[in-house]
Amino acid sequence: MKRRTFLTTSAAALGGAAASAELSAPLYAKGKRRLKMVTTWPKRFPGLGTRAEQLAEDIETATDGRIKIKVYAANELVPALGVFDAVSAGKADIYHGADYYWQGKHQAFAFFAAVPFGLNAMEMSQWINFGGGQELWDELAGGFNLKSLICCTTGVQMGGWYKKEINSLADFKGLRIRIPGLGGEVLKRLGATPVTKAGGEIFLALSQGNIDASEWVGPWNDMAFGFQNITKHYYTSAFHEPGPAIAAGFNLEVWNSFSKADQALISAIAGDNYQKSLAEYNARNAQSMQVLVEKHGVELKTFSEEIMLALIKTSDEVMQELAQTDDMTRHIYNSYMDTRRAAMAWSKVADEPYLISRRLYENFGKRL
Amino acid sequence: MKRRTFLTTSAAALGGAAASAELSAPLYAKGKRRLKMVTTWPKRFPGLGTRAEQLAEDIETATDGRIKIKVYAANELVPALGVFDAVSAGKADIYHGADYYWQGKHQAFAFFAAVPFGLNAMEMSQWINFGGGQELWDELAGGFNLKSLICCTTGVQMGGWYKKEINSLADFKGLRIRIPGLGGEVLKRLGATPVTKAGGEIFLALSQGNIDASEWVGPWNDMAFGFQNITKHYYTSAFHEPGPAIAAGFNLEVWNSFSKADQALISAIAGDNYQKSLAEYNARNAQSMQVLVEKHGVELKTFSEEIMLALIKTSDEVMQELAQTDDMTRHIYNSYMDTRRAAMAWSKVADEPYLISRRLYENFGKRL
Numbered sequence: 001m002k003r004r005t006f007l008t009t010s011a012a013a014l015g016g017a018a019a020s021a022e023l024s025a026p027l028y029a030k031g032k033r034r035l036k037m038v039t040t041w042p043k044r045f046p047g048l049g050t051r052a053e054q055l056a057e058d059i060e061t062a063t064d065g066r067i068k069i070k071v072y073a074a075n076e077l078v079p080a081l082g083v084f085d086a087v088s089a090g091k092a093d094i095y096h097g098a099d100y101y102w103q104g105k106h107q108a109f110a111f112f113a114a115v116p117f118g119l120n121a122m123e124m125s126q127w128i129n130f131g132g133g134q135e136l137w138d139e140l141a142g143g144f145n146l147k148s149l150i151c152c153t154t155g156v157q158m159g160g161w162y163k164k165e166i167n168s169l170a171d172f173k174g175l176r177i178r179i180p181g182l183g184g185e186v187l188k189r190l191g192a193t194p195v196t197k198a199g200g201e202i203f204l205a206l207s208q209g210n211i212d213a214s215e216w217v218g219p220w221n222d223m224a225f226g227f228q229n230i231t232k233h234y235y236t237s238a239f240h241e242p243g244p245a246i247a248a249g250f251n252l253e254v255w256n257s258f259s260k261a262d263q264a265l266i267s268a269i270a271g272d273n274y275q276k277s278l279a280e281y282n283a284r285n286a287q288s289m290q291v292l293v294e295k296h297g298v299e300l301k302t303f304s305e306e307i308m309l310a311l312i313k314t315s316d317e318v319m320q321e322l323a324q325t326d327d328m329t330r331h332i333y334n335s336y337m338d339t340r341r342a343a344m345a346w347s348k349v350a351d352e353p354y355l356i357s358r359r360l361y362e363n364f365g366k367r368l
Numbered sequence: 369m370k371r372r373t374f375l376t377t378s379a380a381a382l383g384g385a386a387a388s389a390e391l392s393a394p395l396y397a398k399g400k401r402r403l404k405m406v407t408t409w410p411k412r413f414p415g416l417g418t419r420a421e422q423l424a425e426d427i428e429t430a431t432d433g434r435i436k437i438k439v440y441a442a443n444e445l446v447p448a449l450g451v452f453d454a455v456s457a458g459k460a461d462i463y464h465g466a467d468y469y470w471q472g473k474h475q476a477f478a479f480f481a482a483v484p485f486g487l488n489a490m491e492m493s494q495w496i497n498f499g500g501g502q503e504l505w506d507e508l509a510g511g512f513n514l515k516s517l518i519c520c521t522t523g524v525q526m527g528g529w530y531k532k533e534i535n536s537l538a539d540f541k542g543l544r545i546r547i548p549g550l551g552g553e554v555l556k557r558l559g560a561t562p563v564t565k566a567g568g569e570i571f572l573a574l575s576q577g578n579i580d581a582s583e584w585v586g587p588w589n590d591m592a593f594g595f596q597n598i599t600k601h602y603y604t605s606a607f608h609e610p611g612p613a614i615a616a617g618f619n620l621e622v623w624n625s626f627s628k629a630d631q632a633l634i635s636a637i638a639g640d641n642y643q644k645s646l647a648e649y650n651a652r653n654a655q656s657m658q659v660l661v662e663k664h665g666v667e668l669k670t671f672s673e674e675i676m677l678a679l680i681k682t683s684d685e686v687m688q689e690l691a692q693t694d695d696m697t698r699h700i701y702n703s704y705m706d707t708r709r710a711a712m713a714w715s716k717v718a719d720e721p722y723l724i725s726r727r728l729y730e731n732f733g734k735r736l
Contacts, residue, residue, distance in 0.1 A: 017623040061628055062632040062633040064627065072455070122647060129647050130647055130648055236717045236721060239722075261431065273641060274642075274643060279490060280494040285714055286710035286711065289713065342651065350586070358485050360680050
C-alpha cells in the first residue's frame with residue numbers, strides 16, 4: 001500500500017474515539033486511570049507476552065496503582081493483527097506488538113521493528129533516541145492517531161530450522177519456508193516459497209512436511225515449540241531479524257491526556273523494559289541453546305559465504321525498492337541507514353574485536 | 369584491604385545519619401524530597417557527568433518535582449573519591465560513580481563496574497538483573513549502608529593512546545602508562561609501570577613525556593582531551609574495560625524511606641538511563657572516531673595475538689588471585705563468571721556472526 005499523501009494527512013482527520021470516553025468518571029476524578037492493552041501475543045507467551053504483562057505491572061507499581069493497565073492476549077478482545085486498528089480508533093488504549101505487522105498500513109513501519117541486515121537491539125535504541133528515529137516514528141504513527149515507544153526486544157534471532165542442510169544457493173529453490181515480511185521477500189527472490197503461519201501452526205506444518213523450514217525467534221522460544229524433535233539443523237544467525245524492537249503503541253489522545261510527569265514515567269519504564277528484555281532473552285537463549293545442543297543433539301550451522309553474499313545483495317535490492325515507494329519511506333530509510341553506517345563502523349572497532357579477543361580464553365580450556 | 373568479617377558486618381553497625389535529618393520538615397510533610405547527589409565527575413563532563421544530571425532530571429520530571437536531586441560535581445561538596453564515605457555516612461544521599469573506585473573498601477566492588485576481559489555493557493545488565501548480580505550487590509553494598517543500581521555505562525572503551533607502537537610483549541617493558549585498577553595490575557605483571565592520574569592531568573603528562581601511554585574512555589571523551597594532538601597510535605579495544613557500569617549508590621536509609629512505588633520508579637529511570645547512555649556513547653563514539661581518523665589522521669591499531677594471549681592469561685591469574693581473598697569475593701566471582709560463560713557462548717553464535725556477516729556489505733562499496 002502506497003501512501004503518497006501521507007505527509008499531509010493530519011492526525012485529527014484519522015482520529016478515533018477520544019480516550020476519555022473509555023474512562024469511568026469517578027475513577028478519572030480521583031486521578032485513577034484504567035487502560036486496556038491489546039497484544040499480538042498468545043496468553044503468557046514467554047518473553048514477548050510476559051514483557052507486555054511486565055510493562056503494565058511496572059507502570060501500575062510505579063504509579064502506586066494510579067494507572068492500571070489490563071492486558072489482553074491475542075484474540076481475547078480483538079484479533080492479534082487487529083490491535084493496530086483497535087488502538088488507532090480508541091477501542092483499546094495501547095497495543096504491544098512488532099511494527100512490521102503494519103506494513104500493510106504503511107511499509108515504513110518495518111524500520112521500527114526489523115529489516116534485513118538492519119540494526120541490532122542496542123543500535124535500534126541508538127537510532128530511536130539519538131539518530132532522529134523517535135521523531136520520524138512520531139510522524140509516521142501520529143498519522144494513524146498513535147504514539148509509539150520501543151519497550152521490548154528479542155535480541156538477535158536465529159536463522160531457523162531446516163529439515164535439509166542448505167549448502168548452496170540452489171538448495172533454496174522450491175524450499176517452502178515459514179518466514180514473514182521482507183525476509184520472506186528476499187528468500188522468494190532466491191527461489192524459495194515463503195509461507196506465512198501463526199506461531200501455533202508451525203510445529204505441525206513442519207513435522208507433517210507442509211513446510212521444509214521455519215524461522216521463529218531464538219532458542220528460548222524455539223525449544224518450547226519442540227522444533228528440535230523434528231530436525232537437528234539449526235541455522236544462526238537471522239539476517240532478517242537481528243534484534244526486532246517491539247512497540248508500545250498508545251492511542252494518541254490517551255497519550256496526550258497524560259501529564260508530562262506520567263509521560264516521562266511511562267517512557268522510562270518502556271526504556272527500562274527494553275533493556276531488561278534484551279538481557280532476559282540473552283540469558284534464557286544462552287541456557288536454552290546449551291540444552292538444545294547438549295541434550296537434544298542440535299547442530300548449529302551457519303550459511304556459507306556464497307549464500308550470505310546473495311542474501312545481502314538481495315536484501316539490499318529489496319530495501320532500495322522499498323525506499324523508493326514514497327517520500328516518507330525514503331526519508332526514514334535514509335535516517336535508518338545513517339545510524340546503521342555509524343553503528344557498523346563503530347562495532348567493527350569496538351564490540352566486535354572485543355568479543356573475538358575475549359574468546360581467545362577458550363585456548364585455556366573448559367575451566368573458563 | 370581484606371574484609372573476612374564482611375558477611376557478619378551488619379548495615380546497622382555501619383549506618384550513618386538518617387536521611388530524614390537532611391530533609392526540612394515542611395517539605396517532607398508535603399511529600400517533597402530534596403536530595404543531594406555527589407559524583408566522581410568533573411562539572412558537565414560529557415557522558416558520565418551529563419548522565420548524572422540526566423538521572424536527577426528524569427526523577428524530578430517523572431515525580432512532577434516531588435523528588436528533586438541537586439547534583440554536585442567532584443570536589444564541590446566532597447572530593448571525587450570521597451563520595452562513597454559521604455553517602456555511606458548519610459552526609460549526602462546518592463553517589464554517581466564507578467564502583468571499582470571502592471576496591472580499597474572491598475575488592476569485590478570491581479565486579480560491579482568492570483574487570484579485565486569481563487562482561488560488556490548489556491551482559492552486565494544480564495548478570496545484575498537475571499544472573500543474581502543485584503542480590504550480591506545488595507549484600508556487598510548493604511554492608512556499607514548503601515543500595516546501588518546500575519544507571520550509566522560508557523560501552524566498550526578503547527585500549528588507549530601510545531606514543532610508540534606496541535609490536536611485541538617486550539614493548540611493555542618499562543612503559544609508563546596511565547591505567548587504574550586491575551588492568552594496571554595486569555600490565556604491571558607484563559613489565560609496564562601503571563600510573564594513576566586524574567583525567568585533567570593526563571594530557572600534560574603525556575605531552576611532556578612523564579608517561580608514555582594512557583587509556584581514558586573512548587573517542588567521544590578522548591577527542592575532547594586532545595590526545596590526537598600528541599600521538600596518532602590509538603589502540604582498540606580495551607581488555608580492561610569492555611563496558612564499565614556506573615552506579616547510583618543510595619544511602620540505605622534514604623532508599624528504604626522511599627515508598628515501593630518510588631523505588632520502582634527510580635529503578636526504572638536508572639535502567640532506562642543505563643540503556644540510553646550506552647546508545648548515546650555508541651552514537652557519539654562513532655561520530656568522534658570518524659573525525660579522529662579522517663580529520664586528525666589517527667591510526668587505529670590492535671594488539672597482536674601474542675600480546676592478547678598474554679593479556680588474557682595474566683588477567684586470568686589476577687582474577688583468580690582476587691577471587692581467593694575472601695568468601696564474599698569468591699562467591700561474587702563465581703556468579704559473575706557463570707554469566708560470562710553463558711554470555712560468551714551465546715554471543716559467539718548470535719551477536720558475533722551477525723556483526724561479521726553484516727559487514728560483508730562493505731563488498732558493495734561506499735554507498736552502504
